[in-house]
Amino acid sequence: MRKKILLILALCLCNLMLVQAQNSEPALRIDIPIDSIRLSDPFILADKNSSTYYMTGTGGKLWKSKDLRKWTGPYTVAQPDPKSWMGPNPMIWAAEIHHYNGKYYYFATFTNKAVRVGNNLERRASHILVSDKPDGPYVPMADPIYMPADKLTLDATLWTDTDGKSYMIYCHEWLQNDNGTIEKIELKPDFSGTVGEGKILFLASDSPWSREKEKDGKDRPNKVTDGPWLFRTKTGKLGMLWTSWIYDVYTQGVAYSQSGTLDGPWIQEKEPVNGPNFGHGMLFRTFDGKLLMSIHSHKSINNRTVRIPHLFEVDDSGDKITVGKAFK
Template structure:
């Protein structure tokens, strides 16, 4: 019940953010910890020598030094006849480059006017990960290619990009726990130009595989948490393939990591026994600063002056020089 109420509140916040976009006031020289943003993802663009930060809500911030930021900018445009509708909710947007000159916007879109299922009393809205595209980092990002990327009868979220050792591009995404009651991490092959998907999704691992996440079930028994959230892929300097992802330890947002024994997306994926960031941090991604230092972008659950939970972007230094991802103090 608590998580259902949390999702309803989060949906309301996202709707308010969409409404606020109509009267955007661009601000300058804003410190990172003064920004309120869920699921922050940062692209370090070598062409413009700027950092571009996206996330939930569909807006963008930019910075030359990762300290002071300008924004928020509206960077997406939608067609009214797409499955998303003219003003979808936008979660966990990421920017990716493949070397072909385009900027790709991976995000989760929700059309609240369309209901696809009801499970255990929860009405599930049409929600899916899809890719938009633009010819510059500031957009506008628009749909292209296939009308849909993932099955219309499933709620999916947090799609991210990875080119595997077979040279093929993939979307890695979550099958939402609201429908399957045991969240999944899955892959699906993308077309070479990212304009659509090929074949069917394949499950990489499930929420129940986590050794560190926890919650109480309907009987009050301690069990694994059913949420899978925020996948992001990386390789260490030794070539080891890893994935950071997020779940919960009771009511605390928490992040773990898994490593592929085969070095490919097919795994098997072995979960590290303990979380990798302090409590309350999660939904991360990795990027390199222009000086080469690896960074992790996350958000932190904190309380404002009125006692309300807010989500604040935060950066950790990361060491990938060995066989594991290490968060540096």
């Protein structure tokens, strides 16, 4: 009996240690090259106030760097309300940090796997947290939701249009509508909630370059819209990076607004803006004025797909951007 009790206690102790290990913070890593970091949807904020680059993305962790070459992290910065619709441990996708009017805003996709909507799909939505500092902690604001509870949205970003109003730009999930969209919705002046309803900017099927197969074997545009990012060239042209697939290859394209506003119409470029196997890019300017694209690629390691962040130089001197050599 004594041996049995000791065995049970030992098993309980092992289980407790396993739970603690799963919930513990990952070990801090110092001076890590960017291509040694495993990260989807890498977003980089060049924060002039702290003279520091902050990189985040899917997973909700944060990395810091002074020179874009050596990074320290990962840090946990998001503190969503466990009593909210997100639940106690939401998945975090495609996080972005935007500095606006003295505050730092954390745009991200949160998924609650325990709640189902529509055709038994996990509840997933774009949402915003706020902080006084770039490295958080990021906490909830006034409105408990930004998007309708039954609408699957993802990959939100920020844009202030020519009307002076700020908008959340996001994707409506193709799993729900069978033809992914990129949409806009107006934000309250302090970003604490949204105003009105979303408006479609364009459809996945507008793409001339993406591809997938119909059941009869014919080609059609891919259904996926992913990773919108807006920019203006030095000539004032409004553009948008976004990502889809060419069959099984993740690929990024670009569209340009004919009106110079979010309302478009959006004219899709005929060819992808990057080579194959790169997607979910964004643009930022370094402290010395160089325009870079942060983007990730896919790689199979030991039969497991990992995503690796990369930096590329970008020329925006004309009406259209061109992606150049890798940043080193």
